[in-house]
Amino acid sequence: MKRLARLVAVSNRVGPVRGAAAAGGLAVGLVDALREHGGLWFGWSGRTAAAGRARLHTEDAGGLTMATLDLTQHELDGYYNGFCNNCLWPLLHFRIDLTRFERPEFESYRSVNCRFAQALAKLLKPDDAIWVHDFHLMTLAEELRRRGARQRIGFFLHTPFPPTEILTTLPVHEALTRALFDFDLLGFQTGEDLERFCNHIVRAYRGRARGDTVSAFGREARVGAFPIGIDVDQVHRYAFTAPGSREFARMRRVLRGRDQFIGVDRLDYSKGLLRRMDAFGRYLEKYPRAHGKVILLQVAPVSRGSIESYRNFRQELDGEAARVNGRFSRFDWTPVHYLNRALPRRTLAGLYRASRVGIVTPMRDGMNLVAMEYVAAQDPADPGVLVLSRFAGAAQYLPDALLVNPYDGEESAEAMHLAREMRIQERRRRHEALMRRISLHDVVRWRREFIAALRDAPAWRKVVRKPR
Numbered sequence: 310m311k312r313l314a315r316l317v318a319v320s321n322r323v324g325p326v327r328g329a330a331a332a333g334g335l336a337v338g339l340v341d342a343l344r345e346h347g348g349l350w351f352g353w354s355g356r357t358a359a360a361g362r363a364r365l366h367t368e369d370a371g372g373l374t375m376a377t378l379d380l381t382q383h384e385l386d387g388y389y390n391g392f393c394n395n396c397l398w399p400l401l402h403f404r405i406d407l408t409r410f411e412r413p414e415f416e417s418y419r420s421v422n423c424r425f426a427q428a429l430a431k432l433l434k435p436d437d438a439i440w441v442h443d444f445h446l447m448t449l450a451e452e453l454r455r456r457g458a459r460q461r462i463g464f465f466l467h468t469p470f471p472p473t474e475i476l477t478t479l480p481v482h483e484a485l486t487r488a489l490f491d492f493d494l495l496g497f498q499t500g501e502d503l504e505r506f507c508n509h510i511v512r513a514y515r516g517r518a519r520g521d522t523v524s525a526f527g528r529e530a531r532v533g534a535f536p537i538g539i540d541v542d543q544v545h546r547y548a549f550t551a552p553g554s555r556e557f558a559r560m561r562r563v564l565r566g567r568d569q570f571i572g573v574d575r576l577d578y579s580k581g582l583l584r585r586m587d588a589f590g591r592y593l594e595k596y597p598r599a600h601g602k603v604i605l606l607q608v609a610p611v612s613r614g615s616i617e618s619y620r621n622f623r624q625e626l627d628g629e630a631a632r633v634n635g636r637f638s639r640f641d642w643t644p645v646h647y648l649n650r651a652l653p654r655r656t657l658a659g660l661y662r663a664s665r666v667g668i669v670t671p672m673r674d675g676m677n678l679v680a681m682e683y684v685a686a687q688d689p690a691d692p693g694v695l696v697l698s699r700f701a702g703a704a705q706y707l708p709d710a711l712l713v714n715p716y717d718g719e720e721s722a723e724a725m726h727l728a729r730e731m732r733i734q735e736r737r738r739r740h741e742a743l744m745r746r747i748s749l750h751d752v753v754r755w756r757r758e759f760i761a762a763l764r765d766a767p768a769w770r771k772v773v774r775k776p777r
Contacts, residue, residue, distance in 0.1 A: 316346035387417025426452030450491035463494035547658035548686035556659030571664035588721035661686035692740035694728035
């Protein structure tokens with residue numbers, strides 16, 4: 310593996326460094342990687358400023374350099390609220406019906422990627438390795454190359470990658486795909502996502518895909534599947550030490566012998582929350598013996614509340630939860646407990662441990678770390694059961710979960726019943742198998758494999774023969 314001096318991580322938002330473990334997700338993997346290699350983390354500051362006053366901020370944080378850039382409100386509206394969340398997000402989750410393309414918003418997207426590149430280029434060293442994250446920054450390498458950057462640049466897509474029939478509905482699909490070929494390495498969550506990308510290059514642009522290399526537009530790039538994972542030991546520790554252990558004990562007292570089903574999701578239409586509520590209602594209808602003996606705890610922090618489609622979705626979900634409660638509640642029992650706020654990861658670990666069934670049923674998801682966290686938080690002697698959507702990337706790596714089609718409410722309801730009634734020997738067998746899987750594909754393996762592949766990638770601007 311070629312040795313490069315420094316790792317530079319780029320993401321839309323820069324997460325906490327000192328509190329990375331508590332934040333979880335991307336922050337855990339990136340902070341450890343940056344500390345290991347000596348690094349810089351660059352992204353949006355989370356602040357808006359007037360035009361001409363949007364500036365770059367740099368600070369040292371635990372030996373790492375944090376560099377953040379302000380955006381104007383106009384940029385935020387066009388780039389983030391507009392093209393990223395009203396167009397790319399639904400498209401990448403196969404929701405053409407919710408995709409709204411506006412060319413000025415795409416121009417804002419390109420403009421912000423350009424501003425990111427202008428600011429970042431001044432901070433780079435010749436032998437840096439640059440790791441760019443997610444769909445917000447698909448044209449960043451193109452802009453960096455225009456400014457003379459010759460460093461190795463990798464891109465990792467955290468969302469699913471859609472098939473050609475969906476992606477080509479986007480009027481600027483070729484411009485975005487062409488920009489990806491200014492990266493040296495393109496990483497995806499699953500083998501299916503990687504296969505869809507390669508098929509798209511061949512079908513839409515008459516490119517070539519051979520082994521771990523794809524070529525189109527006179528360029529070639531390395532490609533690979535790099536499934537993201539979690540810090541398994543950390544999550545387990547959270548569940549069995551304070552404050553997680555206190556939350557577990559408190560929840561068990563509150564439950565008073567009832568069984569808890571738990572769902573933890575960002576308030577987003579891709580997470581399958583409406584159909585999950587409907588499936589839970591079907592479960593209660595089909596199995597009246599469960600009345601008074603189970604509850605569904607749904608934690609759904611508000612997400613992108615300034616976007617109309619998200620506000621509308623929240624109203625629908627509020628109504629569906631109220632419908633289930635209105636139909637089945639008794640004076641001493643409310644079946645759905647629904648929270649619209651984020652909870653600390655240590656608290657969640659205790660709640661996972663206290664839950665007989667974990668329900669992770671997105672309509673489409675890149676990976677889904679909640680599924681893994683639920684498994685890691687269980688007591689091996691008396692573990693809960695994971696009900697998992699077939700359309701989450703995690704399903705490819707966790708076959709011992711109860712896999713369901715979230716579009717089939719009856720199947721999901723039956724899986725809830727099977728999970729609750731499963732004998733302890735079968736629960737232990739499944740949990741042991743799931744723990745082996747999540748321990749094998751953990752966050753350390755994810756970051757090390759991607760960084761190794763990036764540092765071994767061929768030098769940029771290798772010219773290839775144009776495809777026929």
